[in-house]
Amino acid sequence: KFGEIPLAPPDKILGITEAFINDSNPKKINLGVGAYRDNLGKPIIFPSVKEAEKVLLQKENEKEYTPIIGSKKFQNIVKNFIFNNSGKDANGKQLIDDGRIVTSQTISGTGSLRVIADFLNRFYSNKKILVPKPTWANHVAVFNDAGLQPEFYSYYETSKNDLDFANLKKSLESQPDGSIVLLHACCHNPTGMDLTNEQWDQVLQIIENKKFFPLVDMAYQGFASGKPYEDIELIRKLTKLANENKIPTFALCQSFAKNMGLYGERTGSISIITPSAQDSKAIESQLKKLIRPIYSSPPIHGSKIVEVIFDESTGLLPQWLSELDQVVGRLNTVRQKLYDNLDKSNYNWDHLLKQRGMFVYTGLSPEQVQTLRNEYSVYATDDGRFSISGINDGNVEYLANAINEVIKK
Template identity: 45%
Template structure:
């Protein structure tokens, strides 16, 4: 993708919990099997090492802690990716901040229409972030209410209908809010359609490792598009996969045409970030960098992030199993075929209202629940409530 002329001018600058009584299933944060907030042991150890180092509290550079951003790029694109030397990357205020920087960058420099296409549905904040960045927002087909799965045909049709050279936002894995992801083969077809239309791809990867438990599997779409010659934009978050919710650690990156263009893009990103917040926070970035750059901690983190993903996968299986044991005649296979923190149950708004009023189970009226809030202690009660409402 080649951006218009100002892009080339370089300037120098100095997301439930469920309880046995009243319950909610909307909070987008991981909980352990006791329903409590969870701090990864690797994060505790990394933080202890950071504190013991007695580092100063000076400002980070505008684009953040370099030990973090370099490692974040490797995590996303792969350590052997030939694109690494042409990736412009900046630390951001978690994934939201990365999306905001990306939106502002595209609003300023994208040579085509300043419109971004997002899936229907998408994360509730996507439209607001992009509109506030200066982009118009349109939607493309994604979720099929009838099948409670991916509307693949509709998605491809909308990619083909959009004007050539449009911007498309894709969820890299663990689609929020549906939990419905394309298969690798479907991603290949999506890439081919995007390439044929000359579209520009912006990936939101908020759940790498946290979705399947495998950081490489979860990064498949991003890496495949890059391997096929797409110079993508990417938002990363370390809220979920490291449990660093309150530390607000993320990264925004762009794969550039060359190392030379990378320098120009990096300069323009600094110009965008400077009046937004000047410099990102350092503590969480140092923790993440310690984990990503210390082999023993990195290996430990990989095990821990898989344990979190596996717990969520297990809760999906238990919910489906409990519903079937109760004698439900509905097909609940979508609960286990979906992935990530959230699940679309297929319940109607009226059924969700009944869950709240009659069983004190609270969630959004679109039928979404946060699987992270399900525990071995409450899954039975949740299944009973859903069964009584759905029959």
């Protein structure tokens, strides 16, 4: 009955912004949500995106529904962007040419995760999905709601502020064959710590041996190196293994929210690598059947922006890549500035410089995070994750000082 519906707790990440808004301290800093801010603390629209919107304003002459899985043009852009960078990734190209990749536009990365989770729940033999500990909180919520059974594998050792690779391997090896395993492509959320190429090789060997189904989440492509084409080493390894039929199938969730700043446009994709072109036909048809009764078809504005940016005649692709590089450059600068201003006499902060992407995973306790919030109006999630785009020249010293005071207590 409606009168008996219990109150749900606020979202662990988005709830932080609500508390931040209600704080009247002029020095307050929001390090909660992972969305980019410039050096003045303001959200941005990439100039290349604005240009693309101008093109659309002039040329767009319909707002028709796009097909259930998005336009062919968008699908092909995504396939080539991720699996066949400028024709240079022979393995990805082979999979595309062989008709072994089914791509659908989705409602950003979250929608992509939900669609593949629903799909796996419907068609995959195994419901267990292994996720790193820790992982983005919404992963667990999405998989649970889709009827899968998330379970953690070791990933990070908070007491050492470092990856726990030995236990990562052990915990994967102890799992039943055929489980689904979630991998963060780069800029692991929340820790910012990724596996090295050699470590990926070892993990992929376990995945091959145990016949796991890899599900890759790539929300931060470009944020590790500043260059999207350099951040897809894991995908390159997987496409090679798929061609060799060692890991014949996997799926990839991708989003333009962060790297093109299209957060609210909800523009992303799911790609499923299948054993054969014939399987692709069936899988694509089932994907349509699954999506149609949920939201029928995806929104078009964001995907049209992507289409214009990738249209060579506009010249916007190199512009976007250079703007993305600048965004990542600023994040690296504030990461370094925060590090420089932290008191290292009694506390080791070196892990901050090993982490990549939008976050630093400080290792501060929930109590210390609370103190930062209550006494300094510094808002971060309870796990000690700081979204560093909230840091800028105007507040980095205040922030570092607040942290220095809190760890003295």
